[in-house]
Amino acid sequence: MSQVMDPIYLTKGIRSMFYMVTPNESSFEHVEDVPLYVQQATPFFIGLMAVELVVSLLKDDAPVADFGDFVTSLSAGIISRMPALFARSIEVTGYIYVWNNFHLLELPWDSAWTWWLAFLGVDFGYYWVHRFAHELNIIWAAHQVHHSSEYYNLSTALRQSATQQFSSWVFYLPMALAVPPSVFAVHIQFNLLYQFWIHTELIRDMGPLEWVLNTPSHHRVHHGRNEYCIDKNYGGALIIWDRLFGTFALESHKVVYGLVNPINTFEIIYVQFHYYKYLWKSFNRYTTIFNKLGVLWKGPSWKPGKPRLGDHSEVPEVLPQLTVLMMTGYILYSLTSFGFIIDQRPTASMWELLRCIMMVMLLRYGYMTVPGPLAGLIEASVSLSLLYWGLQIVSQLVSVEKKTA
Numbered sequence: 423m424s425q426v427m428d429p430i431y432l433t434k435g436i437r438s439m440f441y442m443v444t445p446n447e448s449s450f451e452h453v454e455d456v457p458l459y460v461q462q463a464t465p466f467f468i469g470l471m472a473v474e475l476v477v478s479l480l481k482d483d484a485p486v487a488d489f490g491d492f493v494t495s496l497s498a499g500i501i502s503r504m505p506a507l508f509a510r511s512i513e514v515t516g517y518i519y520v521w522n523n524f525h526l527l528e529l530p531w532d533s534a535w536t537w538w539l540a541f542l543g544v545d546f547g548y549y550w551v552h553r554f555a556h557e558l559n560i561i562w563a564a565h566q567v568h569h570s571s572e573y574y575n576l577s578t579a580l581r582q583s584a585t586q587q588f589s590s591w592v593f594y595l596p597m598a599l600a601v602p603p604s605v606f607a608v609h610i611q612f613n614l615l616y617q618f619w620i621h622t623e624l625i626r627d628m629g630p631l632e633w634v635l636n637t638p639s640h641h642r643v644h645h646g647r648n649e650y651c652i653d654k655n656y657g658g659a660l661i662i663w664d665r666l667f668g669t670f671a672l673e674s675h676k677v678v679y680g681l682v683n684p685i686n687t688f689e690i691i692y693v694q695f696h697y698y699k700y701l702w703k704s705f706n707r708y709t710t711i712f713n714k715l716g717v718l719w720k721g722p723s724w725k726p727g728k729p730r731l732g733d734h735s736e737v738p739e740v741l742p743q744l745t746v747l748m749m750t751g752y753i754l755y756s757l758t759s760f761g762f763i764i765d766q767r768p769t770a771s772m773w774e775l776l777r778c779i780m781m782v783m784l785l786r787y788g789y790m791t792v793p794g795p796l797a798g799l800i801e802a803s804v805s806l807s808l809l810y811w812g813l814q815i816v817s818q819l820v821s822v823e824k825k826t827a
């Protein structure tokens with residue numbers, strides 16, 4: 423803890439979170455000497471998340487957060503670092519192997535030129551890792567974890583996949599033909615660290631920096647499930663690759679976060695692995711080998727007869743305001759109805775009957791999803807209530823008729 427309070431350690435730690443380090447202080451001859459920057463950043467992750475929380479509490483138009491979502495993101499962060507407990511990251515291990523056996527030239531590890539080249543090289547590699555992670559279903563199965571939150575705050579950055587590095591390491595191998603592993607091992611960490619701070623709604627616009635850097639605004643678009651956001655802004659530290667390769671989109675309408683088909687659960691193992699099960703099912707469902715391979719190697723929205731990345735106009739429309747309005751309306755309606763029951767008003771049974779019908783509609787048309795075993799129970803109780811209030815109304819009508827007769 424005392425180390426954290428040391429001003430030099432503190433400023434260096436904070437600078438590390440924004441890639442604001444000099445080649446001089448972050449060049450090493452041997453890969454074993456490279457600090458574990460990501461591990462060391464833990465107090466800064468926590469510190470910045472606390473700052474974000476305080477600032478958003480002080481602001482009127484505070485972005486929303488959710489405790490369950492926060493815990494799920496943190497758990498995913500911890501799970502994703504677990505493979506690193508057993509071995510050096512697969513990315514660095516694979517890189518060292520290629521360097522040892524195949525490197526063509528040896529750029530000097532202590533030159534600023536090598537440092538800057540590696541900065542660009544890792545960021546360029548990351549762009550393609552990330553783009554393939556969205557365009558190939560088999561890699562998307564890993565990466566979807568990062569997109570499964572419906573909130574957007576610093577904790578979302580920690581929601582990482584445990585399995586993504588099993589595919590990402592391949593993309594950096596061309597660099598191993600010339601750039602020493604010790605330089606690569608520095609940049610692969612700073613590139614990841616840089617992406618922490620851009621997961622916030624508190625910073626709206628960075629002015630001219632928006633042209634070059636990946637910023638909170640650009641990355642919000644990347645996390646959106648609005649149609650204009652799908653498959654856009656893959657950049658890591660720089661946004662120039664997206665501008666260059668035609669995958670750039672500017673933040674325009676309010677972004678709605680999360681997966682196109684939300685998973686509606688905080689169960690951490692499910693969040694990490696559910697998509698593999700889905701892939702396996704789809705793989706078995708198709709009969710031709712072409713379609714089976716399509717499930718793995720085409721985009722998540724692909725279906726037989728559709729283009730490689732699927733048809734984005736089929737993305738379910740996002741109507742968050744309307745949904746919120748409907749839910750609020752439903753709650754107000756329910757409370758009013760309960761009041762009528764307590765008051766023993768004759769109209770109460772009609773109100774309750776309508777409430778049951780609304781409930782049935784919400785369940786039927788998928789506006790309300792209930793976890794498996796509960797679904798049957800809820801449908802049964804709603805049906806019984808429907809019957810009960812229906813009979814109440816009939817008996818009321820009968821007694822009215824008797825009185826008037």
Ligand SMILES: [Zn+2]
Nearest residue numbers: 552556565568
């Ligand atoms: Zn992504």
Ligand SMILES: [Zn+2]
Nearest residue numbers: 568579621641
């Ligand atoms: Zn992200």
